[in-house]
Amino acid sequence: MDLTAADQVDQKASAAPPQQSHRLMFRLLREYVRPHAGRLLWAALFMAVVAATTGLNAWLLEPAIDKIFVSQEPGMLFLVPLVLVVVACLRGGATYLQSILMHGVGQRIIAETQVRIYRHLIRADLAYLQSIHSGKLLSSFLYDANLLRDAVGRAITGIVKDALTALVLGVVMFVQDWQLALVVVVIFPLVGVLIRKLGKRMRKVSTATQEETGKLASQLSETLDGARLVKAYGMEDGETERIRARIEQRLKEIMRGIRTRSAATPLTEALGGVAVALAIFYGGWRAQTGVLSLGEFMSFLAALLMAYQPLKGLASLNTALQEGLAAAQRIFAILDVRPAIVDALDANALSVTHGGVIFKDVAFSYGENTPALKGIELSVKPGSTVALVGPSGSGKTTLLNLLPRFYDPSRGRIEIDGQDIRAVTMDSLRGSVALVSQDITLFDDTVTANIAYGRAGAGPD
Structure with missing residues (x-):
């Protein structure tokens, strides 16, 4: 069980x-x-x-x-x-x-x-x-x-x-x-x-x-x-x-x-x-x-x-x-529950030069008996706009959740400008990714603070 x-x-x-x-x-x-x-x-x-x-x-x-x-x-x-x-x-x-x-x-x-x-x-x-x-x-x-x-x-x-x-x-x-x-x-x-x-x-x-x-x-x-x-x-x-x-x-x-x-x-x-x-x-x-x-x-x-x-x-x-x-x-x-997704001991900061993203034979499962993705091959060229289309439950959100390492794939690798995202620090990875969620979340703070969320010290401009 x-x-x-x-x-x-x-x-x-x-x-x-x-x-x-x-x-x-x-x-x-x-x-x-x-x-x-x-x-x-x-x-x-x-x-x-x-x-x-x-x-x-x-x-x-x-x-x-x-x-x-x-x-x-x-x-x-x-x-x-x-x-x-x-x-x-x-x-x-x-x-x-x-x-x-x-x-x-x-x-x-x-x-x-x-x-x-x-x-x-x-x-x-x-x-x-x-x-x-x-x-x-x-x-x-x-x-x-x-x-x-x-x-x-x-x-x-x-x-x-x-x-x-x-x-x-x-x-x-x-x-x-x-x-x-x-x-x-x-x-x-x-x-x-x-x-x-x-x-x-x-x-x-x-x-x-x-x-x-x-x-x-x-x-x-x-x-x-x-x-x-x-x-x-x-x-x-x-x-x-x-x-x-x-x-x-x-x-x-x-x-x-x-x-x-x-x-x-x-x-x-x-x-x-x-x-x-x-x-x-x-x-x-x-x-x-x-x-x-x-x-x-x-x-x-x-x-x-x-x-x-x-x-x-x-x-x-x-x-x-x-x-x-x-x-x-x-x-x-x-x-005592320790996170499984952590920085590698030899992790380096992510260096984004062009912004190309590649998914190589990526698979992911929610638990052992709930596969969500299998054999995903995807290449997103720098500067391009890509839309993932499919029925509800087909894995679109799951695929995108792998990019900022909210989850790690069970097989395969994901690269940004040739760098495996598991070999870079999560701070530099997530600092290079912008997330616009379909779920609206407003924190109990000022409008300015909500707009500038994640950018400490951001000015009015």
């Missing part, structure tokens, strides 16, 4: 073997994270400040209870509240700065990704661009770029912040009572298993949702472009039902994603409830035996409760990361 370029891209994007996740993550970090390493390091520093101040808040409960309410030391009545205010200010400032940095990086990633996709597509082979529907490309251009931003700007860095916070709070728990901490942390591996399972499911759902988004965009583009034909045959209701079915299918995938994301919070809450119950039971027993003070237990309990907030965050952020990895895989599938 023959596959078009679009089929190859779709297969490459939809296949998501788990063993490729690490390579995909490494490429994502190399191509999208490393260029912003400076800002990300500053953001990580502020995240560390947020994590440290969160743990300090939990630890300060011990002196607040034991020194102020139990021992009733006058000096602590002013010192502890003052320290809490300073810690709160530090935490608020660090949170603000890391948020600004990460949003800036996220928006920059969107812009750079979209420019990169566009630059790649506009330089791609015409055969590739015509084999894949523009709706799918637009979907990747707009939708996947945003998911990639969330993966880098929110998920990866958010995971770092929440992991640091959970680590610091875990240290506080072990400092207060390591035996009680050991009883509680048995729940943590279960949270890790939950995060992993939800992440895998979210990756699949995200891929299916994007596929449906691309199909919807393609269908919308087709019907709106062909609105005259739809009206001529009275198919408004029929096309509306087709769109309704496509939207319903996309909604089905979106709801699957919502259910997967929403599952993270209640499951983590349930595990957190078990951990708190264990802490109260075992900690209460130790307090009754006089081993654990009220201040130490309250500090421990506060650290435990605070720790489950970043753990819940890790569960939800991992789903965002998996969506971003799925988007990255689709974007890389587009970016």
Whole structure:
């Protein structure tokens, strides 16, 4: 079975073997994270400040209870509240700065990704661009770029912040009572298993949702472009039902994603409830035996409760990361398609002296089973005017598309003034060919810019 370029891209994007996740993550970090390493390091520093101040808040409960309410030391009545205010200010400032940095990086990633996709597509082979529907490309251009931003700007860095916070709070728990901490942390591996399972499911759902988004965009583009034909045959209701079915299918995938994301919070809450119950039971027993003070237990309990907030965050952020990895895989599938029509390594600039054009035994096929031209022999003398006449589909447009190398012939050669066009640079070749298309295209620019299109710096004359 023959596959078009679009089929190859779709297969490459939809296949998501788990063993490729690490390579995909490494490429994502190399191509999208490393260029912003400076800002990300500053953001990580502020995240560390947020994590440290969160743990300090939990630890300060011990002196607040034991020194102020139990021992009733006058000096602590002013010192502890003052320290809490300073810690709160530090935490608020660090949170603000890391948020600004990460949003800036996220928006920059969107812009750079979209420019990169566009630059790649506009330089791609015409055969590739015509084999894949523009709706799918637009979907990747707009939708996947945003998911990639969330993966880098929110998920990866958010995971770092929440992991640091959970680590610091875990240290506080072990400092207060390591035996009680050991009883509680048995729940943590279960949270890790939950995060992993939800992440895998979210990756699949995200891929299916994007596929449906691309199909919807393609269908919308087709019907709106062909609105005259739809009206001529009275198919408004029929096309509306087709769109309704496509939207319903996309909604089905979106709801699957919502259910997967929403599952993270209640499951983590349930595990957190078990951990708190264990802490109260075992900690209460130790307090009754006089081993654990009220201040130490309250500090421990506060650290435990605070720790489950970043753990819940890790569960939800991992789903965002998996969506971003799925988007990255689709974007890389587009970016990895290399043009087949390129300059030869030893290509020279085309030198036009007279302008004679010769087609020698030229053949061309759209794919292996769709021949369009065979054994074309044609000589156009310099200065002459030649008209190609024939029925629709006979290959007139195809023949002319070979001259500026929009396509390359499968056999034979084309010469301009004795020079094989595959042996000259495409810039010099296309700079020597004027194209007047039967399809009218006006760009969203001034009339002057449209007239002078392709001639940078052209004057009014």
